[in-house]
Amino acid sequence: MAKKTLRSLGTERSMSLAVLPLRQRLNRRRLLGLSMAAVGTALVSPLIGACRGAGEAPTATTAPSGPATTPAPASPAAAETPAVAETARYGGELVIANEQNPVSLDPHFVRDVGSSRAMFYMYDPLIKVNQDLDLEPWLAEQWEVTEDGMEYTLYLRKDVTFHDDTPFNAEAVKFNLERQWDDQTNTRYIDDFKRYVESIDVVDEYTVRITLKELFVIFPRELLAFGSGHMISPSAAQKLGQDFAQQPIGTGPFKFHEFVQDSHLLMVRNDAYWGGKPFLDSLRVRIIPEQNVQMVELEAGNVHVSFSVQAKDVKRLQDTGITVINQPVPTASWISFNLAKGPTRELAVRQAIALSVDREAIVREVLLGYGQVSRGGSPKGWPRYHEDIPIDPYDPEQAKRILDEAGWVVEPDGVRVRNGERLKVNILSTQLERGVSYGLMNQIIQQAVEKIGIETELRTLEWGAYLDEFRAGEWWHVTFHAQNANAKDLVGAAIDPDAYWNVNQLGKVTEGELVQVAEQVREIYRKMNQELDPQKRVDLWKEIQLLIQEHQLISWLIHWDFLVGVRPEVKDLVVKPVYSDTLYNVHRTWLEQS
């Protein structure tokens, strides 16, 4: 039976998934862990140094002519794997590495990458985001939307039961969705449900109707496919109350067995799964925060799947026979300019900074080719990618000319001055690592802008403090920032001046031409939020992309590839091109027995 080992879950702040690629709070446990690691590094590094010959080049230094990783399989079918009798596929435990503890095991309290990736296997959503990032029927076999986009009718599967044998039906869906606006429960989705959802009605035993208060074009994707769309057992939730997070019960292919904080989450097969009996006996999610440790465990065979592979690891992993799946994901990274404070209020300064960074070199040398220079904030092949949007080129000479023309003259100490004012930007940084390291990128930006005569001060804050300062916009003028999205057309930064995480302080601008730009952006966002046609939304976003380019509201940098390491014995694993809820159809995944 499940042990009561769950502690301190479900207490962290809610955050927008699209904005926050990773929740990584520096708590005391983590600090102690790191201090141990510090001691360990000091002790171990001499040994490692001694073991490597001086002439032996580190593998990461040779850039490949092009990424040689396996593209994500287009079809989950076992076409490439040799025929293995279905009965021979049963058994085994799949071990997945996860960077952090899930904040809760109750899906309605989960809105971050680290948690959803760890625990969604115990649940099913009403609607699923599939490997093409399209919406797909799941517990709702079918759904209809009225033409005005205000009323959704869901037709539910009839063959589903929860792990505690509670039947899944319209009443269960009503219970789950109404739980989202209950003040007592106070889930992560309460604000959205209160704002957008008018009522949830049971039409018949397997039909539910949801009426919206105001148009929300991405309602099914945001609120029926992610945390709030995952169904929990009403009887268990009512019986256990807050303790539900310690005895989670869903309809998913795996049932909860035990969770040990900072160690693992163990789930066992649900024999009665509606999608067919899963092949795996059990699924173990191991909590391994250190990226290098994940790689060592993957190579050693103690972990089957890691989502934390970096470009530097690819060759070594491939040499040990591990498949590295290279998933193009809708990621974006850019330089945020503070438009409301400091020298970055001036267009010339923003343009000069944008021209000073060598994006090609970053892709080639830091990402070792596993990425691309950003054009308008979208990777190639995604709806928001447009060839006619220009890329900010690397041209430090032009950058210097722009600053010269703006009256910033280089003094003997190399720093530009105008009317006695030194040109200085404050760079905000943090230690976050997702695809690329914020610290590394900020230092690259720092050196680039110093070379064109701008003085800098760099300050590194812990992730939570970083976000507070990032939002406040009091100190910083320039910072590297990155985002990823869980939908095709959602790529991009929160340029909306009224967004909670407005990335460039556009909403706080009070003077100059940017006031009018802010108004234009607001108007486009207003239209975009009312527009049901995805193509028209892409067109509207293009207007913003052009405004960004014209006024250098931010400066797009690079897109990195999402690299997933999978051991060869794992078969039919389908990786979705999203950071959250990354694996698809885990009940069809199996392990080749050696």
Next chain:
Amino acid sequence: MATVGIAFLFVVALIAILAPLVAQHDPNEQDLLARLKPPTAQHWFGTDELGRDVFARTVYGARYSLFIGIAGSMGGLLVGVSIGLLSGFFGGWVDHLTMRLIDIMLSFPGVLMAILIVSVLGPGLINIIVALTIWFTPTIARIMRGTVLVLKQQDFVEAARSCGAGNLRLMLRHLLPNALSPIIVYGTLSVATAILVAAGLSFLGLGVQPPTPEWGAMIGASRQYIREAPNSTFFPGLAIFLTVLSLNFIGDALRDALDPRLNVWTASS
């Protein structure tokens, strides 16, 4: 061993002072085309994750690490000795108040206390030194107070007092010089501790700000690449190891020389 320690520290100090002459490269100059290279004739210690010369960074790092270590423990000595002296000399409510405060400070685990201070003040060179000062103060104050309590009972203090010496003169001319030997030993060892703690805080990202080449910060930033380019963590690690070891050798030798309870007599053959 102490001689070796002193010699090594002398060299490190010399390198720190003459850093621009010793290192041919700018410690902060990035070269993305030469990231994570192993040691070569051009880059003696190889390069780090931004293509910076690890030798130059280690050499310049000596400046920061030694400065933080010495400034931190000196700060602790200055404040701790003053508090201990006053508290031991005057006794009474002054003693009670300061010692209870010090009890409270001692009840925090040292590293946590330092992390707490830096978290409140924000990361940075000066704040690390402040944190180290606060860390060392209670212990030094305790040692000083204990020594002063013993000394002030002794005849020479009574004699000086009867000759009309004031409180200040008694404390500074008679008590302080006689109470210094345990403090000197502790002070030397605390430099070693300070370097280690500062390296630890910088490793955690709570110390000096990038791109400052402090040893701990270098290890912290490069540890991700420990398997690809162990040189970028190994050399700053070695620098910390040897410096701290030298300081400990010197501290041990000083203790042997200054602590009467540790006197060892060996039969002459």
